[in-house]
Amino acid sequence: MSHTKSNKKGYGSFFSYIDPTSKHLATSINNFQPENNKLFYTGRHAIKYxxxxxxxxxxxxxxxxxxxxxxxxxxxxxxNYSNIKTYKVDPSGPNFTINANDFAHPNDVILVNNFWGISKCNITCDTNNVTIIEDHSHGWLSSACLNSKADFCVASLRKSVPAPLGGMAWKPNGTSLKVLDLDDSNIFTDIWDTTDLAMRKKALFESQHHDDHELKTEFLTLVGEAETKMHHNYDLVELSETNKKTLENYLKVDYLQLKAKNYEALKHILKTNENFKTIEGSETPFGLTLHFTDEAIMSRFKTHLIKNNIYPSLLWPNNPEIYGFYLNIHIDYRYNENDIMYMSEIINLFSS
Structure with a gap:
């Protein structure tokens, strides 16, 4: 049994509503505003743009x-595109270098993913006319994100930023993206509003001293509806001015800095476990990422966490099993020293 008492109704899952000007967030200011960036509803819109x-x-x-x-x-x-192929990667290795000479040809585009926010996004490519796009969805404000030399960068901001939706595209050299004419989208303003309502209901649920199961069902249903709509709408659309202003307010905060203290505390408490490997790099990661080679053990561990109100996410399902299974546990601004102690004790209790 954990000796640390949990005062929260749950750890992980999507963000509950928080005012972007709250004192808690205002303690860490983000100075990274890529020149000539463009904001979107999602990261996938940024990629398509x-x-x-x-x-x-x-x-x-x-x-x-x-x-x-x-x-x-x-x-x-x-x-959206019929010319997509895939190349092999090492999600566990921050220093892994993609050898694009093995597969790239002139006029190819290569998307490089910043795995868990600790990848250095190394790539070797001697082929002419190859365009590199880096995806920093799980590495917003990481070193690779801040110091990119890629042709383009994109990020799904809602992974790290507590806004209902959000994505960004920019050119690291500071030049402007070419301008495309985009339509307004009632569908995505609706998805934004639905997600915002779910976040506010979750915040209300968390503030109550009792467990309101009906309210919990409401916000889980709302966020599920929003996710489903997002997966089945493919048009490239403009972010509304109202939603853009809200997203810009949330982007004033350095969420990685707020996470750093929790990560350092976690590293000192967690014990080595033969059932999984903790993925680490030289800086604060997106979350606590644990790598499993056995799916059954991973499933038992996930069940163990959920029984103790810790809700991890599998990043990602339906991938080649040769890569194993990566489970992420959130350690962001929502959690204090007591929360980190509680989560660590629950993790340390697990044995297969």
Whole structure:
């Protein structure tokens, strides 16, 4: 049994509503505002926008995705583009170098993923006319994100930023993205509003001293509806001015810095466990990422966490099993020293 008492109704899952000007967030200011960036509703919109701007000047040969990647984004992109192929990666190795000379040809586009926010996004490519896009969805404000030398960068911001939706595209050299005419979207403003309502209901649920199961069902249903709509709408659309202003307010906070103290505390408490490997790099990661080679053990561990109100996420389902299974546990601004102690004790209790 854990000796640390949990005062929270749950750890992990999607963010509950928090005012972007709250004192808790205001303690850490984000100074990284990529010059000439463009904001979107999602990261996948950012990727599609970049691809469409590349196509203005280039007949893309092959669009390369990592073989291990978010199943929802991969499916969404494959629904838009028929020239996608994949290349092998090492999600566990921050220093892994992609040897694009083994597969790239002129006029190819390669998407490089910043795994868990600790990848250095190394790539070797001597082929002419190859365009590199880095995806920093799980590495917003990481060193690779801040110091990128890629042709383009994108990020799904809602992974790290507590806004209902959000994505960004930018060119690390500071030049402007080409301009495309985009339509307004009632569908995505609706998805934003639905997610916002779910976040507010979750915040209300967390503030109550009792367990309101009906309210919990409400916000879980709402966020599920929003996710489903997002996966099945493929049009490239403009972020509304109202939603853009809200997202910009949330982007004023350095969420990685707020996470760093929790990560350092966690490292000192966690015990080595033969059932999984803790993925580490030289900086604060997206979350506590644990790598399993046995799916059954991973499932038992996940059940163990959920029984103790810790809700991890599998990043990602439906990928080649040769890569194993990566489970993420959130350690962000929502949690204090007592929470980290509680989560650590629960993790340390697990044995297969």
């Amino acid at each position: 970049v691809i469409e701007t590349i196509k203005l000047d280039l007949n893309i040969n092959t669009f390369w995705l990592p073989e291990y990647y978010c199943q929802h984004v991969a499916h969404w992109l494959k629904s």
